[in-house]
Amino acid sequence: MATLTSENAARRQQPGQRRRRRDDTKLAMIFILPASIGLVTFYFWPLLRGIWLSFTSWDLLSAAEFVGLANYERMFADPVFWNAIRVTLYYVVVNITIQTAVALVIAVLMQRLTQSTLVRSLILAPYLVSNVVAALVFLWILDFQLGIGNQFLEWIGLDRIGFFTTEAWAIPTIALVNVWRHMGYTALLIFAGLQAIPGNLYESARVDGASEPRMFFGITLPLLRPILGLVLIISVIGSFQVFDTVSVTTGGGPVNASRVLQLYIYDNAFGQFDFGYAAALSVAMLVILMIVTFIQYRVTRAGQTDLN
Amino acid sequence: MTKFRRRIAAAAATAGLTVGLAACGTPVSTDGSVTLDYWLWDSAQLPGYQKCVDAFEEEHSDIDVRITQYGWDDYWSKLTASFVAEAGPDVFTNHVSKYPEFVRRGVLLPLKSLEATSDFDADEFQDGLAKLWQGPDGKQYGMPKDFDTVALFFNKKMLRKAGMTAEDLEGLTWNPRNGGTFEDVIAHLTIDKNGVRGDEPGFDPNNVKVYGLASAGSGGYDGQTQWSWLAGSTGWRFNDQKTWGTEYNYDDPRLQKTIDWYFGLVDKGYLPPFQKVGSSPNASQQLGSGSAAIAADGSWMIRIYAALEGVDMGIAKLPSGPVGHPVSMFNGLGDSISAQTEHPEEAAELVDFLGSDQCQVIIGKEGVVLPARPAGTKAAMETFKSQGIDASPFIELVENDNTILFPVTDHGATITSIMSPVMDGIYIGDRDASSLTKVNKRINNLFE
Numbered sequence: 001m002a003t004l005t006s007e008n009a010a011r012r013q014q015p016g017q018r019r020r021r022r023d024d025t026k027l028a029m030i031f032i033l034p035a036s037i038g039l040v041t042f043y044f045w046p047l048l049r050g051i052w053l054s055f056t057s058w059d060l061l062s063a064a065e066f067v068g069l070a071n072y073e074r075m076f077a078d079p080v081f082w083n084a085i086r087v088t089l090y091y092v093v094v095n096i097t098i099q100t101a102v103a104l105v106i107a108v109l110m111q112r113l114t115q116s117t118l119v120r121s122l123i124l125a126p127y128l129v130s131n132v133v134a135a136l137v138f139l140w141i142l143d144f145q146l147g148i149g150n151q152f153l154e155w156i157g158l159d160r161i162g163f164f165t166t167e168a169w170a171i172p173t174i175a176l177v178n179v180w181r182h183m184g185y186t187a188l189l190i191f192a193g194l195q196a197i198p199g200n201l202y203e204s205a206r207v208d209g210a211s212e213p214r215m216f217f218g219i220t221l222p223l224l225r226p227i228l229g230l231v232l233i234i235s236v237i238g239s240f241q242v243f244d245t246v247s248v249t250t251g252g253g254p255v256n257a258s259r260v261l262q263l264y265i266y267d268n269a270f271g272q273f274d275f276g277y278a279a280a281l282s283v284a285m286l287v288i289l290m291i292v293t294f295i296q297y298r299v300t301r302a303g304q305t306d307l308n
Numbered sequence: 309m310t311k312f313r314r315r316i317a318a319a320a321a322t323a324g325l326t327v328g329l330a331a332c333g334t335p336v337s338t339d340g341s342v343t344l345d346y347w348l349w350d351s352a353q354l355p356g357y358q359k360c361v362d363a364f365e366e367e368h369s370d371i372d373v374r375i376t377q378y379g380w381d382d383y384w385s386k387l388t389a390s391f392v393a394e395a396g397p398d399v400f401t402n403h404v405s406k407y408p409e410f411v412r413r414g415v416l417l418p419l420k421s422l423e424a425t426s427d428f429d430a431d432e433f434q435d436g437l438a439k440l441w442q443g444p445d446g447k448q449y450g451m452p453k454d455f456d457t458v459a460l461f462f463n464k465k466m467l468r469k470a471g472m473t474a475e476d477l478e479g480l481t482w483n484p485r486n487g488g489t490f491e492d493v494i495a496h497l498t499i500d501k502n503g504v505r506g507d508e509p510g511f512d513p514n515n516v517k518v519y520g521l522a523s524a525g526s527g528g529y530d531g532q533t534q535w536s537w538l539a540g541s542t543g544w545r546f547n548d549q550k551t552w553g554t555e556y557n558y559d560d561p562r563l564q565k566t567i568d569w570y571f572g573l574v575d576k577g578y579l580p581p582f583q584k585v586g587s588s589p590n591a592s593q594q595l596g597s598g599s600a601a602i603a604a605d606g607s608w609m610i611r612i613y614a615a616l617e618g619v620d621m622g623i624a625k626l627p628s629g630p631v632g633h634p635v636s637m638f639n640g641l642g643d644s645i646s647a648q649t650e651h652p653e654e655a656a657e658l659v660d661f662l663g664s665d666q667c668q669v670i671i672g673k674e675g676v677v678l679p680a681r682p683a684g685t686k687a688a689m690e691t692f693k694s695q696g697i698d699a700s701p702f703i704e705l706v707e708n709d710n711t712i713l714f715p716v717t718d719h720g721a722t723i724t725s726i727m728s729p730v731m732d733g734i735y736i737g738d739r740d741a742s743s744l745t746k747v748n749k750r751i752n753n754l755f756e
Contacts, residue, residue: 060392061413144584145599162583167736251587254736255729270385272721273409 003172005072047286053279058274065099071280081281084261085288087171092125094175098227101234102179103186108220111194112189112212116199120188127185135248136179139164167257174245174258182238194220222306227299233293240289261285277290315696336685342654347400349383352611356674358704360667361446364658371654374738385489391648398649399658402450402642405442405530405720410644411443412718417645425451425663433663433680434706440716441642444552451643452680454671456607457636457711458537459655459701463520464620466518466601470497470505480627482544488552490627494520494578497601506578513577519657522591522600526571526735529727530715533591533605533651536637539566541629546715553717554755567741571734582736584743595619607702624700638711640680678702704744726751730750 034105058064106123107195126134141149142163150160180245197220206214244260246252251265252259259267261281269278348357354377361373364647376397378386384406390396402410410416419425430438433452441450460477467473472493481488498506498520505511506520529535530546542562547553557563573579578596592609594600596616604626605613613621625635645655661667668679672687675695679685685703692699705711717723730747733739 028718059413060388061415145587145597162586165583165586167738252586253729253732254582255733255738261728267725270388273727274722 007124015306025132025182050279050282053276054283056276058275058279060275064276067276071277074277075280075284079209079215079261079263080256081120081261081284084259084264087256088240088260088262091171091175091242091258092118092236094234095178095242096174096232098176099179099183099186100151100232102183103167103190103231104228106183107185107190108216110226120191123184125184131181131183131244135166135245136178138173138180139249142173164213165254167254170250170258174242174249177249178239182235186235189228189231189234190224193224193231196227199221202284225300226304226305229296232300233296235291236296237289240285240292319504329356341370341372342651344399344649344651344655344658345374345376345397346658347376347378347383347397347551349748350676351377351379351610351675352676355446356671356676357662359670359674360662363666364661367661368654368657371657373658388701391646394648395649396646398655398661399643399645399649401453402644403755404639404642404714404716405724406540406690407441407449407642407644408716408720410412410441412450414589415647416449416726417647417649417652417655418443419451419645419656419659420448420451422645422652424653424660425698426657429547429662429674432568434682434685435544435709436638436681436711436713437640440640442551450644451659453641453643453662453668454608454677454679454684455638455640455706456678457638457702457705458533458604458606459626459636459705460469460602460624461595462602462622462748463595463598463604463607464622466598467622472496474622474624477624480624481629482627483537483540484489484538484562484614487569488627491573491578494573494602495519495576498578500577503715506576507743511577516577516580518579518598519594519600520602521573522594522603523580523585523589524591524603524605525585525589526582526728526731527589527722527732530637531731532639534544535566535570536712537604537626537635538570538629539563540635540637540650541626541631542566543631545712548584550713551716553715554746554752556723556751558751559745564741564744567734567744571737571741574735574737578612582732589594592616595621607699610692610699610702611676611698614695620699620753623698633708634708635710635712639714640689640696653654717755719751720752725750 027128053064055066057067057070063103064252110123111121129137141147142161144150144160144162144165149163154160161169163169169256180202201219202215205219210218241262242260245268246258246260246263247266250258252263262285265278265285268274346357346361348354354375357375359520361375365371365373381395387396387400402416403565419428423630426439428451430448434455437452437455438448441452441726446609462477464474467476472718477493480490480493481655483491483585492507495506498511498516500506500511500512501515502512502613506513524533524683527536530536531539536546542558544557544562546556548555548557571579575579580600585594591600591603591605592612595603595613596619598618603613610623614621628634643650643659645659649655663679663680665683668681668684669687671677672679672684672689673691675688675691678688678699688702689699706735726747730739730744734741734743
């Protein structure tokens, strides 16, 4: 946009026009200003304050007291923190693997089989349901005694399963609930990437006698890499921050089986008003997400495309 | 690349903890009168307190009282956030497990420092109740509203089918070794899928249709309706002192044997396992759905149990323990005045009224809770009686002084966060009650 304007200005350069070019910059600044205020107020300031609080002991009501690295020392010695990291990673792996695989299949089916807008809208429907509502609905469906899901299991001759109430099932169940909710949205992102792949590639492949699976692995997947990389980065960050589904269904239990990092942060902050420690845990979350995102970005080369 | 940066910024935001500030300052009144904000969490008590407040406003034409009700889960975080924003209530309903932290942070006004409540008299309330609200400095931080104890709610229909009557639940005994006659009763009331009772040969503890005893979960650190009354009847106490103790006694063998017996009922098939009730157990629903015969629960639940459809509800005393009589946890709510209030004297007038016979009789007549003043308690008993409910098992415990207090100590929130997963683990069967000894050390270290 900026280059276009300057080219135009250069072409029709007349006395007095140069000043208008400078005016553009000013105008641009004005347009950026509101968003910047939001960014500074709601992102950078809380970020800096959060990092500062992680070096303090603060209970909201009394003044924050500087304690140096005490919160971090406590964190490294805290078994519940390490358990939260393990549980969160487990959740992310189950959630992202299944979600991406399912979304990819849905997206390819949407591209290769149907152009129906109705189908596309239907696939997006679960995403329109709020996390809390989706969690509550599944909590009822999968309830041990009254849930229709468990009644179905019994009806087909299986044992009932304590989906949210046994340690082994809690995380996989929560991960799958969120797969259900997010797969349509992820599929749509991938679908958008698929639209960018030139159709003539498929035509030439078909002329050469390639099968659908061959085209998928030979054309679709390699050319989808940048989009897939971006989708992964976005969904992994979201996945690490899982909170509401856990809070509604298990509250972190049974015992600590689903006490993910975000929930542990909340427990410490709003349960025990230990905001200093909660801030230190949040900084740990920030560092983990930065590392994970950096690695992903490098490995998937999400910034480059193979289409050129 | 921009998207990437934005995401990093979004991730960075998780490190910043912002507090939602409730926007409800003291309103500007048009006629020069004072408006007080009063908060409570129990929706069932809202109608009663609205009547109280109406009566109060009639006497004090210059004071308006605005009642706000939030559910228990939101109440405490909203309250704390409102203190931070200096936009909290002037007067609010308080709980003994929470108020020690408020006292420590200086957000409550002692009642005797204000004119209307300067003549506070602990003897006007049921014995021992006012003591719950006395801070470590000996000052009174809450006006007792009501009290609660625990008793057994049961379904008479299930007793009849088992060939028993309500009389069979009188004079039950219990001990942690073999469970006494109490265990015999819940065993007999348990029925498996094939209709075999829990005390009959061939009973299948893994396929139970009706449990003798309903589950209210693991009980966390207080076990109020789960195991505190059983442990209390062995002579065990939570702390080294009645209130403001600095030591917990979870390492006491009497408690650990009680816990082993109680959660051992799961293996016997008399108590629903953790996986059936999950993180939000509800004993009254188990009675209502016919999946349990007896539920130990608090007096604040009388109305809920009485309203269960298809259940012919009765109330029985808790079993006598090794000490020779039943023991219940004795707890109650109170009204506290915020130190941030702009109208402390008016707030004290409201609190004085909430703690008066006039208001507590109004609350008693509603038949929801047992008010703290004897006149209020009497009014509640009469209301229950007129509805065909005999609530005397709850009162007798107090009259006979067969109670232990809810643990009132510092570090309540931290102790909860330590004990809840531990007790869940014991309920599930991951760990033994003997592991509480180590946990107890961790808790007692908090006080050093």
